Amino acid sequence: MKLTDQEFENALKQFGEAYRHWGAQQNRPSRVVLTDADVIRRSGLNWLRTAFATAALAALILIPVDHFHRQRVAQMSAQDEALLLEIHSEVSQAVPSSFSTLEALGTESGGGQ
Numbered sequence: 001m002k003l004t005d006q007e008f009e010n011a012l013k014q015f016g017e018a019y020r021h022w023g024a025q026q027n028r029p030s031r032v033v034l035t036d037a038d039v040i041r042r043s044g045l046n047w048l049r050t051a052f053a054t055a056a057l058a059a060l061i062l063i064p065v066d067h068f069h070r071q072r073v074a075q076m077s078a079q080d081e082a083l084l085l086e087i088h089s090e091v092s093q094a095v096p097s098s099f100s101t102l103e104a105l106g107t108e109s110g111g112g113q
Helices: 005-026 036-091 097-108
Strands: none
Touching: none
8 A cells, every 4th residue: 555645744744743642641740639648758758768878878988998997907017017027136136155055054954944
């Protein structure tokens, strides 16, 4: 079936009118009447949403802070350990040869333990 130009134009015109009519029906504002119970229920939900959002935001802020704190504590602990090893190596010295006999006497008598 082949349409003539006039029939095709009429079909497009009818489609356009139908589409505009449907669009006008969709954009019509609807009247919503809220009762006091609806307002109270919605305000309660808003409070709950606000509390949840605040808790989520606090978690997003505190988790990285806690991670940074733990990292810093581990770093300081490693630095302290390195410092203690350095101090130990500087303080610890081999016994001079003149004291070697005293050291041998102390280990033989159990005084070195």
